[in-house]
Amino acid sequence: MLKLYNSLTKKLEDVKVNKNDVRIYLCGPTVQSSPHLGHGRSAVVFDFFVRYLKYLNYSVLFVRNVTDIDDKIIIKSQEKKISYRELGNSVWNEFVSAHENLNCLVPDIEPRATAYIPEIIKYIQQLIDNGFGYVTTSGVYYDVSKFENYLNLSGRSIEEVITGTRVETEDDKHRAEDFALWKFSKLDEPSWKSPWGEGRPGWHIECSTMISETLGQTIDFHCGGIDLIFPHHENEIAQSKGVDTNEKFVNHWLHNGMLNLSGKKMSKSDGNIKLLNEYIDEYGGEAVRFFFLRAHYRSPQEFNEQLLEESRKTLNNLAEFTNDVNAKLSDDKIIDIFNSCMNDDMNTPKLLGEIFQVIKNTTSLNEEQTIKIKQTVKYVFEVLGFQLKSSKKDIIEDKLLSEFFEKYDIEFSDIESAMTEFIKVREDLRSEKKYAEADIMREDLLQIGLVINDGENVGWYWKNS
Ligand SMILES: [Zn+2]
Numbered sequence: 001m002l003k004l005y006n007s008l009t010k011k012l013e014d015v016k017v018n019k020n021d022v023r024i025y026l027c028g029p030t031v032q033s034s035p036h037l038g039h040g041r042s043a044v045v046f047d048f049f050v051r052y053l054k055y056l057n058y059s060v061l062f063v064r065n066v067t068d069i070d071d072k073i074i075i076k077s078q079e080k081k082i083s084y085r086e087l088g089n090s091v092w093n094e095f096v097s098a099h100e101n102l103n104c105l106v107p108d109i110e111p112r113a114t115a116y117i118p119e120i121i122k123y124i125q126q127l128i129d130n131g132f133g134y135v136t137t138s139g140v141y142y143d144v145s146k147f148e149n150y151l152n153l154s155g156r157s158i159e160e161v162i163t164g165t166r167v168e169t170e171d172d173k174h175r176a177e178d179f180a181l182w183k184f185s186k187l188d189e190p191s192w193k194s195p196w197g198e199g200r201p202g203w204h205i206e207c208s209t210m211i212s213e214t215l216g217q218t219i220d221f222h223c224g225g226i227d228l229i230f231p232h233h234e235n236e237i238a239q240s241k242g243v244d245t246n247e248k249f250v251n252h253w254l255h256n257g258m259l260n261l262s263g264k265k266m267s268k269s270d271g272n273i274k275l276l277n278e279y280i281d282e283y284g285g286e287a288v289r290f291f292f293l294r295a296h297y298r299s300p301q302e303f304n305e306q307l308l309e310e311s312r313k314t315l316n317n318l319a320e321f322t323n324d325v326n327a328k329l330s331d332d333k334i335i336d337i338f339n340s341c342m343n344d345d346m347n348t349p350k351l352l353g354e355i356f357q358v359i360k361n362t363t364s365l366n367e368e369q370t371i372k373i374k375q376t377v378k379y380v381f382e383v384l385g386f387q388l389k390s391s392k393k394d395i396i397e398d399k400l401l402s403e404f405f406e407k408y409d410i411e412f413s414d415i416e417s418a419m420t421e422f423i424k425v426r427e428d429l430r431s432e433k434k435y436a437e438a439d440i441m442r443e444d445l446l447q448i449g450l451v452i453n454d455g456e457n458v459g460w461y462w463k464n465s
Pocket residue numbers: 026027028207232
């Protein structure tokens with residue numbers, strides 16, 4: 001049985017959900033600046049989770065939002081002298097590319113906050129009507145004194161919250177701990193009409209509204225980084241209870257740990273923290289994905305580039321090990337290891353440790369047994385979203401191709417353009433009736449596994465096998 005740690009009850013709990021209708025919400029990015037490694041971790045660990053539920057034959061509805069309006073987006077876009085939407089779209093494209101390269105499943109629904117403004121306004125009005133919201137000259141606020149279970153998720157005291165709250169001069173909310181539902185806009189800021197005045201939604205109300213609009217009042221899993229517990233998720237709980245006190249909001253709260261960038265070689269002031277897409281370019285998306293598999297999703301994870309390099313090598317060894325088989329569930333021991341580790345609060349480091357132990361012991365097994373292990377290891381990694389293609393091979397092939405085309409004075413950047421040029425050189429020879437030379441070129445090409453067609457169907461293809 002699948003057990004997961006619930007951040008609200010602070011216990012490992014049996015997952016009891018309707019397998020045919022599992023609703024998951026993951027707090028997605030605020031599109032204000034390029035994704036960093038921490039964004040990658042949240043996306044990947046919850047992708048392991050969604051993929052594992054699918055492997056267990058759960059029918060999943062997975063929603064991850066995009067926060068496309070917020071104070072930071074407005075400030076950044078003003079600095080760059082572009083619209084908030086231009087900034088949001090260009091940052092979002094970087095996220096899309098990162099998610100693709102990390103092989104994360106595309107969520108079933110990706111709601112954008114600005115597409116839900118009428119619904120957000122309706123939600124806020126409901127909170128006001130129920131006595132949880134009030135209007136001032138700067139906006140609409142949530143009155144946290146009206147919600148008795150406030151801070152149950154984070155376990156903070158209200159005193160901590162009050163001392164930790166930054167008091168902004170324009171705020172005229174009743175108490176420091178109250179939070180904004182709607183902020184009236186200043187001149188030149190993006191704004192929407194509302195019954196209380198032109199403005200924009202607060203961050204927390206966006207998620208509450210998008211959850212109730214896309215998934216309904218009660219959801220099975222609410223996921224996000226541990227840094228979102230306070231204030232974001234506390235405030236989401238307060239809002240949902242303010243709208244409907246009797247409904248349960250979330251059955252299981254799941255939070256991923258942070259990356260520890262405090263190692264002496266990594267500090268923001270040194271400027272040597274690269275962006276997520278830079279690490280992906282350098283090490284490959286699959287190696288970055290594998291790096292996240294090595295830590296338990298709830299634990300803090302130490303990061304330095306050496307660890308990414310190690311991940312790439314280990315992954316490459318796995319790819320080499322499973323290179324000659326297709327994925328298949330044929331070894332019971334590996335299946336047991338996989339199920340028991342993943343059912344145990346997705347203990348992926350334990351999973352890796354046990355699988356590598358089995359691989360190490362294959363030296364004492366016969367070929368048939370080894371093949372079964374290889375097939376099942378490949379299967380398990382495919383479930384977790386890995387393709388296990390040997391990266392070493394790609395590098396060698398590119399190098400080989402580049403050397404090959406160099407002989408014909410063709411610069412190799414990609415196979416399509418190199419072959420177009422190659423064919424042109426050869427066609428020129430043929431038009432000069434230098435058939436022998438053209439034939440040598442064709443045979444030469446065959447050595448590296450490429451076949452050329454002459455005549456009407458002029459073109460090329462990779463030789464099978
Ligand atoms: Zn959220």
